[in-house]
Amino acid sequence: MNTTGFPSPAQGYEEKTLDFNSILIKHPAATFCMKYTGRNMASCGILHGDILVVDCSEYPAAEKIAVVGTAHGDFRCVKLEADSAAGKQFRYADEQGAYHAVVQLFGIVTAVVRCL
Secondary structure (H helix, E strand, C coil), rough: CCCCCCCCCCCCCCCCCCCCHHHHCHHHHHEEEECCCCCHHHHHCCCCCCEEEECCCCCCCCCCCEEEECCCEEEEEEEEECCCCCCCCCEEECCCCEECCCCCEEEEEEEEEEEC
């Protein structure tokens, strides 16, 4: 056997490549991604152009960020609040401070991806 030199001391310790799907998505069949447009979620750390990872199988709770449907048929990213007057239902405040009941909940935001 003819060897030239010594084996690398790092041999066998190579790191696996990062798989962002396994890191960001817990329930692949119930998860979708959408690009956020707007400015009203900056206080929650979500900026215009961010990609939201939305899990439809997550349970809603107060203070969670969710994607809901509005009466106008569009999607809206909101911070959920417990609606004490309506039992276990949730509400959210719009930009003007008016409260709206959550009628159609699409999912809970579980991750935010920001490209610089």
